[in-house]
Amino acid sequence: MARIGFYPGSFDPITLGHVDVVRQAARLFDEIVCGIGVHPGKKPLFSFEERADMVRGVLADVLGGGSVRVTVVAFDGLTVEAARQAGAAALIRGLRDGTDFDYEIQMAGMNGVMMPDLVTVMLPASPMVRPITATLVRQIAAMGGDVGPFVPPLVARALGEKFSGARAENSR
Template identity: 60%
Template sequence: MTERKAFYAGSFDPLTNGHLDVLKAALAVADTILVGVGIQASKQPVFSLEDRMALIERSVADELGLDAGRIAVVSFEGLLVDASRRHGATIMIRGLRDGTDLDYEMQMAGMNETMAPELQTVFLPASPSVRTITATLVRQIAAMGGDVTPFVPAVVAEALRGKFQA
């Protein structure tokens, strides 16, 4: 049987419990998951690429136990379909929080299918308990000194405190 390899892309600035929720669900769909941390020159992230990758690796190790060995963290620039192909993935994982996400992701899936018909987009709904979490809101709460521990893994909360302490 052929290994099912999936690519789960995002900026992960920072990784949230919502991202982890989708990642856990993706483990039921694929044998191996590549978490692709996107590089966008137009964005100034709070965490460097290296820090984002390290926080994902530490969070996965802390939260997923033995399944952590099925996950690899990579960086990529450019189109998701190109990165997926380069890494040998046949599945692209996309998380959904609400109908707005679905509308946007359906457009993306259609464009991706035209560019790379051999890749399958799989939508995974976030669990109700994490649907409201966004990395943008987490960054805003952390920047204002709020408690982000309900929204992110412990290592990410610690890293955010370090970034935003006065």
């Protein structure tokens, strides 16, 4: 039976921090399901389809030819329910600092009450990616900054296209 880990997030966009977590999780699981949260009240920069394509493209490059299968799904309800539907034995969470730990330990406790058979695996971010957040990446890209140190090349191109089009529209 395959060991499946469920890695939830907005992935708006996928960053080198996300990639770091997937690389670590690939040593623990046979399959990783990236669950992209889709919430009607939130307006992401990229559509679900764009985010899913970026996640697939980036992770195919990173894990190319490896024995770990990666799939992408959308979910709009409880993370534990999405993980159950994916057949996951564990939730995968990345930790950048103590603030992340405090939040994630509370979530792990609540999730454990709702679904006792689902464990949470917390993976510490590698030092080089600890400061990276998708929010900061979007802000840097929106102001015309270089996001290359924070995201894979495919994502940097997508951000450049997204914001160069927006800047062209605003200058009219």
